[in-house]
Amino acid sequence: PNKHAVAPSELASYFGKQTCSFLQKIGAFADELQVPVYLVGGLVRDFFLKRPHKDIDLVVEGDGIAFAKQLATAFGGSVRSHESFGTATWANEQDIDIVTCRKEFYLQKGALPTVRPASIYEDLARRDFSINAMAIQINRSSFGNVLDVFQGKQALIDKHIRILHPLSFIEDPTRLFRAVRFGLRLNFSLSSETIHQATKTGAALHHISAKRLRQELDLLANEGVLFEGFRQLADLHVWTTLFGSRFSERAWRHMANLQQHGLNDGMFFLLAGAVDCTRLDVASRYALTKQEKRLVEETSLPVWQQLAPTASLGEAHRDLARISSEIVRFYSEAELPLSPLLRRYAEKRTQFKPLLTGADLLKAGYQPGPVFTQWLLEIECLQLDGHIATKDQALAWIAEKT
Ligand code: CTP
The missing domain is CATH 3.30.460.10 (Beta Polymerase, domain 2)
Structure with a gap:
């Protein structure tokens, strides 16, 4: 020794x-x-x-x-x-x-x-x-x-990340993520043999549990290097192995935008990749919570194809009201024709104060039922488009309907 x-x-x-x-x-x-x-x-x-x-x-x-x-x-x-x-x-x-x-x-x-x-x-x-x-x-x-x-x-001294034996990554494929993380943290590079072995990890990557993969991504995110980490992991063939194809330049821009706008989260990055190469099944596999699984499902709703980029905020709201604000923000960073509308909508939605609530309708003497939801949504849409601006106008609109 x-x-x-x-x-x-x-x-x-x-x-x-x-x-x-x-x-x-x-x-x-x-x-x-x-x-x-x-x-x-x-x-x-x-x-x-x-x-x-x-x-x-x-x-x-x-x-x-x-x-x-x-x-x-x-x-x-x-x-x-x-x-x-x-x-x-x-x-x-x-x-x-x-x-x-x-x-x-x-x-x-x-x-x-x-x-x-x-x-x-x-x-x-x-x-x-x-x-x-x-x-x-x-x-x-x-x-x-x-x-x-x-x-x-x-x-x-050499500033090298070097594995100890050729099967290191096969034994524990989370080490690819660790190698990238230490490299970025310390400004070290992977030695050439280490790169060679890392790129040969192949199917062993599928054995990383969802929880461990997400932990590794969280660690990259916590160090502020999620985007750079994803890039380097791509160079080591991690994403082609997990997703079955390369991410397009558009997917990479999406991830860069996500990081820049505070959606600095492994799940959103995985989702950006999954949407890009239509492998939502992969994103679902790594979604840990019910809420995350819902986010994945929301990306396959028809609204993303159907909503016109020229729609008004009210029209957008009619289609998007039930969609989680994270997914709206996710797509607003996707550089789609729809993205500028989504960005304006997302911003409005965070400050939005509805003119009416169900309690107001009860107070006004209406019988509660599913129609309440419809009316309230309609009022919100009209409000967003500036057609009504006060509670009285909202109640008047409903009175006219009934
Ligand atoms: N280790 C390993 N293989 C892994 C995880 C850990 O060989 N997949 C070993 C390494 O020797 C590492 C030690 O266990 O140094 C402790 O692991 P961890 O706490 O994750 O790493 P640290 O090097 O302490 O990392 P950090 O500075 O991020 O805390």
């Missing part, structure tokens, strides 16, 4: 003195139990890059949950554990995630792993990219020793 050491002072200046001496205390305690313990993964990457880190992740050779419980007994605090993953969170001075070294084993491609005890080397070898596959030991005698078997530090 390629061992270098990091000086305790370097760890102290990154983590702060207090956290660093806390880590030293944990390391000394682990020595007594003869448990090898390491800082690991993204945390080590961020330490070398001097980028802020979120959590403290420790990995132990041995039983991570038992170790977390022993720490809590010795130093106080509480432990939440996930037995099936061999992971625990120890809440003390700060939350520390403690994981059992494992040699990941996939029951089903893209699904969650089951745990087998393993050495630190096996644990590092199962990881996604060399920059995420380094560890720093914190046991007293080895405090600061770096384990970097896969030349992760060199990859940080």
Whole structure:
């Protein structure tokens, strides 16, 4: 193994003195139990890059949950554990995630792993990219020793995202999304072998569950790089695999507009792709909620073909009143002949205050029934077109009808 050491002072200046001496205390305690313990993964990457880190992740050779419980007994605090993953969170001075070294084993491609005890080397070898596959030991005698078997530090210098073995993406196709995300975040590029393997992932991509794919898209969106991420994923053949065809330039402009106008959401991007290559079934597969499934269904309503781009706002409202405002906004960014009308309509709809409600009709003595809905819609349309402007005019219009 390629061992270098990091000086305790370097760890102290990154983590702060207090956290660093806390880590030293944990390391000394682990020595007594003869448990090898390491800082690991993204945390080590961020330490070398001097980028802020979120959590403290420790990995132990041995039983991570038992170790977390022993720490809590010795130093106080509480432990939440996930037995099936061999992971625990120890809440003390700060939350520390403690994981059992494992040699990941996939029951089903893209699904969650089951745990087998393993050495630190096996644990590092199962990881996604060399920059995420380094560890720093914190046991007293080895405090600061770096384990970097896969030349992760060199990859940080080269600004490369590099997989550890050729089947990495087949084993876990969500890594394509991770590769793109880390690349965009750190301004790194995928190494040529990594690109080569990524583009060969093929059908394994279909094994990513809807939930995990959407999580990955949310992570890209949260980092503000959803559009760029979608583009790079296209270069890696992700969308041609999932949708069966390329997205047109118009679909890409649609996505760019969506991002620019705040519909910066994986579901809308998927929908833009699906509408473009008429694969609503793919969008449905990745729609997680009932509301999202409804959005997908709304895109196949005839109104998008039938509504004239020259229609008035009132005429548009007659057709669109029951359609969710998200889908109206979605199409208003689609560069369709209809889009300018939809944009004006969407804007009006957000500020719209109806002149009449059902309660007004009851008060005026009308018998409630389905006709109420019709009247109220009609009043809204007339109001939008400026034909009536007051409650009295609205009531007069209804009186004339009856
Ligand atoms: N990991 C992996 N394969 C995955 C997911 C995670 O090998 N599909 C490993 C990587 O070593 C990663 C670590 O698990 O560093 C932790 O995963 P995660 O918290 O998702 O990644 P971080 O690198 O910590 O990312 P972030 O900076 O976004 O928190």
